[in-house]
Structures are given as structure tokens and as C-alpha cells.
Amino acid sequence: MPDLKTNCAGIKSPNPFWLASAPPANSGAQIQRAFDHGWGGAVWKTLGTPIQNVSSRFGGVNYGGKKNIGFNNIELITDRPLDVNFREIYETKQKYPDHAIIASLMVDSKAEWKDFIKRAIDSGADGLELNFGCPHGMCERGMGSAVGQEPKVNEEITSWAVEYSTVPVLAKLTPNVGDIVKHGLASQRGGAHGVSLINTIKSIIGVDIDTFVAKPVVGNRSSNGGYCGAAVRPIALHMVAALSRDEEFNLPISGIGGITDWRDAVEFLLLGASSVQVCTEVMLRGYRIVEDMIEGLENYMREHQFETLDQMIGKAVPSYSAWGELDMNFETVAKIDAKSCIGCQLCVTACHDGAHQCIDPNEDPMIRVPVVDESECVGCNLCQIVCPVDGCISMVEVLNGFAPASWNEHVTAGATLRPKKGAH
Amino acid sequence: MSKLPADRTESAFEDYKAPYTTNQAMVEANRCLYCVDAPCIKACPTSINIPEFIRKIATHNVEGSAKTIFDSNILGMSCARVCPVEVLCVGDCVYNEMDVPPIQIGRLQRYSTDLAFEKGWRYYEAGESTGKSVGLVGGGPASLAAAHELRRLGHACTIYDKNDILGGLNTNGVAPYKMKADRSLEEVAWILEIGGIDVQSGVTVGKDISWEDIEAKHDAIFIGIGLGPDKFLKATGEDLNGVHGAVEWIDNMKLGPVNLSHVKHALVIGGGNTAMDCVRELCGLGIENVHMVYRGDESRMSGYAHEWSAAKQLGAKAIWSALPLAYEGGGAVKTAKLQLLDGERKPIPGDVIEVQADLVLLAVGQSKLGDSLHHLDGIKTDWGRLVVDENQALGRKGWFAGGDASNGAKEVVNAAAEGKVAANSIDRYLKGGH
Numbered sequence: 001m002p003d004l005k006t007n008c009a010g011i012k013s014p015n016p017f018w019l020a021s022a023p024p025a026n027s028g029a030q031i032q033r034a035f036d037h038g039w040g041g042a043v044w045k046t047l048g049t050p051i052q053n054v055s056s057r058f059g060g061v062n063y064g065g066k067k068n069i070g071f072n073n074i075e076l077i078t079d080r081p082l083d084v085n086f087r088e089i090y091e092t093k094q095k096y097p098d099h100a101i102i103a104s105l106m107v108d109s110k111a112e113w114k115d116f117i118k119r120a121i122d123s124g125a126d127g128l129e130l131n132f133g134c135p136h137g138m139c140e141r142g143m144g145s146a147v148g149q150e151p152k153v154n155e156e157i158t159s160w161a162v163e164y165s166t167v168p169v170l171a172k173l174t175p176n177v178g179d180i181v182k183h184g185l186a187s188q189r190g191g192a193h194g195v196s197l198i199n200t201i202k203s204i205i206g207v208d209i210d211t212f213v214a215k216p217v218v219g220n221r222s223s224n225g226g227y228c229g230a231a232v233r234p235i236a237l238h239m240v241a242a243l244s245r246d247e248e249f250n251l252p253i254s255g256i257g258g259i260t261d262w263r264d265a266v267e268f269l270l271l272g273a274s275s276v277q278v279c280t281e282v283m284l285r286g287y288r289i290v291e292d293m294i295e296g297l298e299n300y301m302r303e304h305q306f307e308t309l310d311q312m313i314g315k316a317v318p319s320y321s322a323w324g325e326l327d328m329n330f331e332t333v334a335k336i337d338a339k340s341c342i343g344c345q346l347c348v349t350a351c352h353d354g355a356h357q358c359i360d361p362n363e364d365p366m367i368r369v370p371v372v373d374e375s376e377c378v379g380c381n382l383c384q385i386v387c388p389v390d391g392c393i394s395m396v397e398v399l400n401g402f403a404p405a406s407w408n409e410h411v412t413a414g415a416t417l418r419p420k421k422g423a424h
Numbered sequence: 425m426s427k428l429p430a431d432r433t434e435s436a437f438e439d440y441k442a443p444y445t446t447n448q449a450m451v452e453a454n455r456c457l458y459c460v461d462a463p464c465i466k467a468c469p470t471s472i473n474i475p476e477f478i479r480k481i482a483t484h485n486v487e488g489s490a491k492t493i494f495d496s497n498i499l500g501m502s503c504a505r506v507c508p509v510e511v512l513c514v515g516d517c518v519y520n521e522m523d524v525p526p527i528q529i530g531r532l533q534r535y536s537t538d539l540a541f542e543k544g545w546r547y548y549e550a551g552e553s554t555g556k557s558v559g560l561v562g563g564g565p566a567s568l569a570a571a572h573e574l575r576r577l578g579h580a581c582t583i584y585d586k587n588d589i590l591g592g593l594n595t596n597g598v599a600p601y602k603m604k605a606d607r608s609l610e611e612v613a614w615i616l617e618i619g620g621i622d623v624q625s626g627v628t629v630g631k632d633i634s635w636e637d638i639e640a641k642h643d644a645i646f647i648g649i650g651l652g653p654d655k656f657l658k659a660t661g662e663d664l665n666g667v668h669g670a671v672e673w674i675d676n677m678k679l680g681p682v683n684l685s686h687v688k689h690a691l692v693i694g695g696g697n698t699a700m701d702c703v704r705e706l707c708g709l710g711i712e713n714v715h716m717v718y719r720g721d722e723s724r725m726s727g728y729a730h731e732w733s734a735a736k737q738l739g740a741k742a743i744w745s746a747l748p749l750a751y752e753g754g755g756a757v758k759t760a761k762l763q764l765l766d767g768e769r770k771p772i773p774g775d776v777i778e779v780q781a782d783l784v785l786l787a788v789g790q791s792k793l794g795d796s797l798h799h800l801d802g803i804k805t806d807w808g809r810l811v812v813d814e815n816q817a818l819g820r821k822g823w824f825a826g827g828d829a830s831n832g833a834k835e836v837v838n839a840a841a842e843g844k845v846a847a848n849s850i851d852r853y854l855k856g857g858h
Contacts, residue, residue: 261483285458292480295488390447 002301003308004294006040006100008275009194009252010168011127013040013100015297016265016309017290020256020277021046021104021129021172023075024287028088032095037287038294041100043196043277044089046077046131047116048106048143053079059205059216061231070231071280072205074216074223076137077106086123093124102170106131106143110160117164127167130158130192133174133199136225145199148174151186158190168193170254173239175232176202180239181246188251195243196254196277198236200226229280233258237271244272244317261289262296269309270316328410329402329418332379332395334359334372340392343368347383347393355382356422374398378422428589428609433677433684434600437708440734441505441531441602449535453481456527463516464529469841470497474513478532490540491547493533498548498572499565499840501541502594502611504533505603507837508697510730541614550620551578556854559584559642561629564592565836566648566827568612569843570850571621577851581621582642586628592650592827594836596675599701601708605678630796639822644850647810647818647825648843651833652791657693661751662786670698670787677705689713689780691760693748694787695725700735702785707738715779716742717762719769745769748784749776757781793829816846817853824850 004015018041019025019034026045034042053075061070078085093101103120105128107113120128132154134144147153154171161169171187173180175198187195202224206215214222236257243249255273259265260281268276281289306312336347336359348370351359358376362369372383384393405415444452456478464474473492480489493500509515509530517526539545556579560567563585571581589595595608616623629638629649639645654669656662670692676682690711692702695718706714716735718725721744725732746762753759764775792808802820804811810818810830817824826842828834 263484286460288476289479291476292483292485292488295480295491296483296485299485299487390450 002298002306004040004297006275006309008254009127009170011041011100011102011170011194011275012098013275014098015040015294016269016273016275017293018042018100018102018254018275018277019282020279021102021131022279022283024279024282026078027080028092031092031101034282034287034290035092035096035099038290039099039287041102041126041275043102043104043129044085044125046104046106046134047082047085047120048077048131048138049112050079050081051076051137054218056216056218059225061205061229068229068280068284070205070227071229071283072200072203072216072225072227074136074218074225077131077134082119086119089120089123089125093126100126102127102129104129104131104172105161106134106138108141108143113157113160114164117161121165121167125167127170127193128161128165129170129172129196130161131172131199132157132187133172133197134226135174135176135200135202136223145174145176145202148172148183148199149177151182154183154186155190158187158192162191162193170194170196172199172256173197174199175235175239175257180242181249184243184246184249184251188249192251194252194254196256197243198232198239198257200228201232201235203227228258230258230260230264233264233267237267240268240273241271241317241320244314245320262293262300265293265297266300266312267316269313271320272314272317274309274313322408324408324411325406327404328407329400329405331398331400331418331421332381333374333377333398334379334381334383335394335396336369336372336383337392337394338369340389341369342389342392344388345370346386346388350382350386355380358422359383376422428605429680431681432605432679433682433709434604437600437604437705439505439601440599441534443538444528444531444535446535449481449532452528452532453478456482457518459518463518464513464527467512467516468496469512469835469837470500470503470844471841472496472500472513472533474529474533477536478527478529481532481536486536486539487543487545489536490545493537494540494547497837497840497844498569498615499594499611499836500533501537501614502565502598502603502608503837503840504530504537505607506594506598507835508728508730511728512837541610546617548572548576548618550575550618553580554578554854556580556643557582557641558644558646558850558854559638560646560648561638562592562648562650562827562829563587563590563612563623563625564648564650564827564839565594566829566839566843566846567592567646568615569840570646570648570824570826570847571843572615572618573844573847574850575618575620577847579643579851579854582624583621584624584627584629584633584638586626588625590623590625592648596678597671598678598836599705600678601704635797635800643854644822644824646843646846646850647797647823647829648827648839649793650828652793654786655789655791656786657748657788659748659750661753661757664751664753664757665755666753666757666782667751667784668786670694670702670785671790673785674698674701674705684709684711684783687711687783690715690783690785691748691779691781692716692785692787694718694789695720695727696787696789697727697731699725699785699787700727700731702787703735703740704731704738706783706785707735707740711783713780714740716740717746717748717760718742718744719747719765721745721767743779746777747771751781751784753782757784760784790833792832815849815852816842817849822853 006016021043031042057075060068103125132148138144139146171192255268256277358373402418409415477489477492591608745765750761760781794805794810824846827839
């Protein structure tokens with residue numbers, strides 16, 4: 001049986017699945033219930049000076065009949081009394097000594113940071129997460145993403161936290177920046193033991209087109225919120241990978257952003273995360289999703305003969321390179337399996353209107369299987385992406401006789417590139 | 425275990441509900457709403473966590489999906505095919521409330537469990553030996569479910585079955601367009617792979633070995649003997665060739681060849697689900713005129729509406745409010761005289777019709793076997809049905825029962841559920857409680 005034991009920046013848990021700092025981690029009762037379902041850790045809903053929230057707070061993006069592929073919120077940090085929160089951290093830790101409890105913190109002055117850190121550690125928190133990410137509400141008060149967007153402020157506050165803390169410190173980074181690496185390095189300079197990312201993306205989830213008010217609606221107004229859910233995963237994966245492959249950056253990463261099932265979690269682990277955090281899918285489906293996440297990860301590890309998480313963490317990082325390092329002479333063309341083709345011809349219109357006009361309807365109108373002009377096919381794989389039948393369209397490598405050559409090798413050393421296709 | 429002959433008449437049938445391809449399963453699984461405290465779970469006698477196993481298909485964790493099914497019901501593979509899902513889980517899917525087609529839970533369950541069989545995924549091991557032994561009489565779904573659970577709990581098991589193959593009605597009774605005998609035997613073998621289940625085939629308890637001897641040999645007894653022979657109606661001519669009990673005829677059709685070359689007109693007497701199966705089977709085997717003869721009208725028959733609707737699509741017809749009086753013919757049945765009945769099922773004087781019939785199947789119930797145990801102190805019966813309590817315990821110390829013998833005649837999934845409940849009751853009993 002593979003071992004899921006997790007150590008992210010010195011914070012240990014029975015498995016890599018943590019609740020992110022968010023509504024599902026708002027109280028001791030909730031987190032204890034989550035632990036009973038199998039969650040390995042929880043980042044407590046951010047503690048700071050308790051705030052007051054608005055109604056409503058959430059919005060969802062539906063697409064093609066699927067609800068909530070993206071999600072946003074304008075909820076702020078904890079609105080519960082601090083002494084209650086700290087007492088519940090203590091009680092939860094007493095009941096679940098092997099599970100990770102991380103206190104997420106967001107305050108303003110150095111004195112406040114010192115005070116909150118002491119109280120969190122006194123309560124038994126295994127680690128701290130500095131909320132430098134929240135892109136709504138709190139940033140208007142000079143906290144959250146207002147900190148995360150300024151490397152100098154990030155570094156300074158991180159250094160305070162590290163100075164006052166006796167437990168590992170994670171800096172939670174905001175994706176609302178140009179280059180995430182600069183901000184990860186700022187936390188590293190500040191002495192952080194690890195980073196967690198991404199926090200939510202600044203967003204307007206939609207507009208009520210009849211009342212002319214953006215969503216979510218608060219009376220007759222709205223405000224930008226933080227975007228999350230399955231739709232943000234590609235952005236999160238990139239930011240995790242960008243830090244993982246940076247030569248200077250060397251901190252452990254807790255991966256967050258659009259994780260809905262075990263496969264999503266595996267993607268984050270392969271790109272260098274050593275734990276993962278989940279919020280939206282729990283909000284939509286409940287703590288119970290973790291059973292499948294644990295089981296799926298174990299089956300995956302067995303299948304790939306990984307005995308521990310360390311053997312898989314970062315396994316996909318080396319394959320992530322600059323565009324200029326890709327092999328320009330690698331060539332593929334689309335092949336359509338006539339047997340599994342259902343004749344929808346979505347590939348035809350995608351290729352005609354969205355790509356290189358090399359997939360045509362069959363000349364015989366009685367045959368619905370389209371025909372690929374391989375001499376014109378650029379191997380973009382748009383057809384495969386739109387095809388509703390898995391395995392019907394495959395991208396097959398063409399052995400064109402050209403030695404591998406990247407653009408950089410072409411520019412610097414004159415490496416020979418194959419003739420362009422479809423460029424006329 | 426003896427092999428099945430190749431020339432079984434049942435081989436002519438295709439699956440009524442074809443197995444899902446991966447594409448079909450993914451589309452359907454992703455439609456499931458993953459309800460909480462789901463009505464489909466409550467409708468399942470074995471309480472399979474249906475939304476969870478479906479979500480695991482959607483996340484490509486089919487190995488875990490099948491485990492979720494088997495954790496609740498070790499006969500999940502056969503139940504996926506034979507359960508009347510229309511009146512159980514599928515019938516209670518919340519999509520019905522939206523007038524949206526309900527999730528095809530049976531077909532998804534078949535997808536996961538078939539893959540588990542194909543890939544050879546194993547989930548369960550026998551528990552550490554307790555030194556206790558349980559005798560299980562009858563080798564059908566109830567006993568198989570009980571024996572598997574008892575093995576997980578560490579008790580040795582011996583199954584006694586009067587036939588030379590196990591599986592009970594799953595093997596010799598299920599309509600072949602739902603499941604054929606060979607698939608049932610594959611499931612039997614899969615269940616027996618847990619080890620430690622001794623199978624005594626061809627042994628009729630009460631004849632070849634006494635009930636008392638069985639009791640002396642084991643620390644606890646489970647009775648899963650099902651039902652007895654088909655009932656007849658005492659119409660004249662029931663001894664003619666071509667007049668058969670339905671269950672006996674189905675058994676012959678599933679386990680060997682039956683000759684139908686001379687049959688143009690078939691009558692099935694009865695209005696329950698065995699009658700439905702016979703009608704659909706005869707239509708499927710190409711008999712031109714298949715009539716169901718039922719003493720009430722359509723609204724009163726006990727067969728499922730979805731079964732009768734499928735039978736009608738195959739061309740079956742019904743003669744409502746009629747009762748056979750006599751079968752006639754020289755040696756073999758040629759015609760049947762039917763007495764027509766009024767709305768209160770009373771004969772209408774003088775209203776007798778004659779219909780052609782070169783095959784008559786009587787599907788009017790089976791005898792109950794409980795009375796064969798009646799001489800044993802503590803065993804109570806109700807019209808031949810063994811009376812059990814909520815733990816599936818009989819009135820005799822250490823004796824338990826499940827399946828058709830005690831529930832009267834329900835589905836395979838009920839037998840599986842009762843077998844598992846009984847196994848856990850037996851475990852408590854053997855550990856000193858009760």
C-alpha cells in the first residue's frame with residue numbers, strides 16, 4: 001500500500017489533502033467533521049480582526065449545462081470571535097493530534113502579527129499561513145493581495161512572522177501579479193518555510209443583464225470578488241510550475257486552485273506541490289469527496305509504483321521548458337478512426353474556421369467520416385480537442401527525417417528546421 | 425463444478441440492456457448530481473452508496489467504484505443486471521422529479537463490476553479463523569452473500585446444495601436477456617475465491633443428510649433453500665405433454681436445450697414476474713403467438729409494469745380475467761378451455777372460450793419449503809414461509825434464514841441483503857451475544 005504521509009515545509013499530515021482557508025474551514029465542528037471524512041489537514045479560515053459580511057457573497061459560472069465550473073466570492077476573513085476560534089483550534093488539535101492544523105492569519109501592524117502568531121501557536125497550530133492573497137475587500141484595507149502584490153511588503157511581513165513563529169510559516173501568494181516568481185522569491189528572502197498558491201483571482205463573475213447590476217448582487221450594487229473553482233486550475237498549475245522550475249526558488253509548495261478530484265491533485269504534485277488545498281469542490285459537494293481522492297491517489301501510486309509522495313512530487317517539472325526549447329521538427333498529423341467516428345463533423349468546422357482548413361467532409365455525402373489532408377495538417381490538435389468521442393481522433397507522429405531542433409538552436413547555431421506547413 | 429452444455433436454449437438471447445462503453449458510462453456518470461442522503465440509496469435493499477460509486481466512475485477511479493458497490497453487496501455484478509431498477513434506485517432518482525431521464529444506475533453498476541471481474545481486482549480477504557463453522561443450506565444468492573461475509577469474519581463455511589451447480593435462481597432462473605447461467609457461475613467462482621467455503625453439491629438436506637446431523641456438525645445454520653416446485657391449478661389435462669411448471673421450464677431452457685420447433689401457440693398462466701419472464705422469453709425465442717392468461721385485469725397483476733410493457737413490444741398479448749379449466753389434445757396439449765371471470769374474479773356462467781395452445785407454462789407461484797423443517801423445535805412457518813426476526817434469526821438457537829425461503833419470493837438483491845444481515849447476526853451469536 002502506498003504511503004500518503006505528507007510533509008509540506010515541516011507541516012505533517014496523514015495525507016496531502018488539506019482544506020483551504022475558506023468557508024469549509026470556518027469552525028472546529030466543521031474541521032473535525034472533515035477529518036472524520038479523511039481530510040489530512042485544514043487551513044483555518046483566516047483569523048484577523050473579525051469582520052462583518054454582506055449578502056449575497058457567492059457567484060457561479062455555468063457553461064454548456066454544467067453548473068459552477070468557475071466560482072467567486074466576496075466573503076471576507078473570519079467573522080467569529082477570536083477567542084472562540086483559538087479555543088476551537090486547541091480543541092480540534094487535542095482531538096486530532098496527527099492531523100495538520102494551519103492558522104491562516106491576516107492583520108495589519110507588526111504588533112498585531114506578533115500577538116496573533118503567539119495566540120495561534122499557543123492554541124496548538126502546526127503551522128501558519130500568511131494571507132497575502134485575498135483580492136477583495138481586505139485589500140481595500142491594505143491587507144491581503146495589497147501585500148502580496150508588493151514584494152517588499154511581502155518580504156518584510158514574512159520576516160516578522162518568521163521572527164515570531166516557532167512553527168513553519170507558509171506565505172499564501174496572490175495570482176493577481178505579472179510574474180509569480182518575483183513574489184515567491186520575496187517570501188523566500190523573508191524566510192518563509194514554504195508558499196501556498198494560488199489565492200483567488202480578481203473577478204466579476206457575471207452581470208444581471210436585466211437589472212444592469214454585476215454579480216453577486218448586494219442590494220443594487222456588486223463588487224469584484226475572488227475567482228476559483230475548476231476553471232482556474234490551469235492558471236494555478238502554471239504558477240506552481242513556474243516556481244518549481246525556477247533555479248533560485250527552493251521552498252516547498254502547497255498547491256491550491258481548482259482541485260476537484262484525485263487526478264487534479266496528482267497534477268499539482270507532479271508539478272512540485274507537496275500538499276494540496278481544496279475549497280470550492282467541498283463547498284459544492286461536501287467533505288465526502290476526499291474518500292475518492294485518497295483512494296484514487298493510492299491506486300495511481302500503485303499503478304506507477306510510487307511508494308511515497310516524495311517519489312512523485314515534481315516528476316513533471318523537468319518536462320516544462322521555455323517555448324524556445326521545444327523541438328520544432330517534431331511533426332504530427334490527425335488521424336480519424338472511421339469506426340468510432342459518429343459523424344458530428346465538429347472537427348470539420350473547427351479546422352475550417354479555427355485552424356488550417358485541412359479537414360473536409362467526405363466527397364461522398366453518404367459518408368459522414370471527414371477526411372484529413374495530411375499534407376496540410378499542422379498537427380495543432382484542435383480537431384482532437386473538439387471531438388466528443390474519446391480515442392476517435394489521434395495525433396500520429398510523422399517521421400520526417402529532420403533531426404530535433406529548437407528555435408533557440410536554430411537562432412544561435414543555425415539548426416535546420418523542417419519546412420512550414422499550412423503557411424500559404 | 426460441472427460445466428454448462430454449449431447448446432443451451434438461453435444462448436439465443438442478446439442483452440436487453442447492452443453494456444455501456446466507456447464513453448457512455450462517462451457521459452451518464454457525469455450527469456449524476458451526487459445527491460446527499462440520496463433516495464437511490466434508500467431504495468436499494470443493500471444500501472449501496474450509489475452517488476459515490478458513480479462519482480468514482482466520473483473521476484476514473486473505477487477500481488474504487490466497484491469496491492464501493494461490493495462493500496455493500498458482494499453480488500453487485502449480478503444485481504446490476506437483474507435488479508428491477510425501474511422500481512428501485514432508478515425509480516427514485518431525483519431527476520424523475522424534474523421530468524429529466526433518471527440516471528441509469530444499473531448500467532453504471534454493471535460497467536464498474538464487469539471491469540472489476542475483467543481486471544481481476546480483489547478487495548477482500550478471509551478473516552482470522554475463529555474456529556467456528558457455519559452450515560449454509562442452499563447455494564443461491566442469500567447463502568453466497570452470507571458465506572462471503574462470514575468468511576470475512578473468520579468463520580468456516582460449508583454450503584449444501586441439492587443441484588450440482590451453485591447460484592440458485594441467478595444461475596437457473598434469471599431471464600437470459602438479463603443474465604445467462606455462465607455469467608452467474610463466474611460470479612459464484614469469484615465469490616468462492618475468498619477461500620474457506622466448502623461446497624457440498626448434489627446434497628439434499630433432509631434426504632441425503634438429516635437436519636439434525638447438519639446441526640450437530642456446525643456451530644450455526646443458515647437456511648437459504650428458496651422455494652419449491654411450481655404450483656399447478658388442478659385443471660384437467662395438466663399431465664399432458666407440453667404443460668409445464670414455469671420455473672422448471674425456465675431451468676431447462678437456461679441449462680440445456682428445449683425443443684420449441686412444434687410450438688406456434690403458447691400460453692403463460694399467471695400475472696406475476698415469472699409469467700412476465702416466460703412471455704418475454706417465448707417471444708424472444710420466436711414463438712408467433714404468445715398469450716398471458718391472467719385471472720384479473722392489467723391493473724391487478726403483480727408483474728412490473730415495465731416488464732409487461734417490454735413484453736407487449738415483443739408482440740405478447742393477454743387474455744384478461746380468465747382461468748384455465750382444461751387442456752386437451754391427444755397425448756400432447758393442443759387447446760385450452762378458459763373460464764372467463766367477472767370483475768370480482770368469479771366465473772361468468774357459460775362463458776368459456778377455447779384457444780389453441782401447444783405449450784402451456786404455469787407461472788402461478790411455487791410451493792414453499794418451510795414445512796419440511798416444521799418438525800424442528802422452534803422453527804415457525806407462515807403458509808410455508810420460514811418466520812425470521814429482524815436479525816434473520818429463526819426461533820431455533822443458532823439457526824438463521826434469508827432469501828425466498830423466508831421472504832416469500834423477492835428479488836436477488838433482497839436475498840443478498842438478508843444474507844449479509846444474517847451473517848452479521850451469526851457472527852454476534854457465535855461470539856456469545858445474540
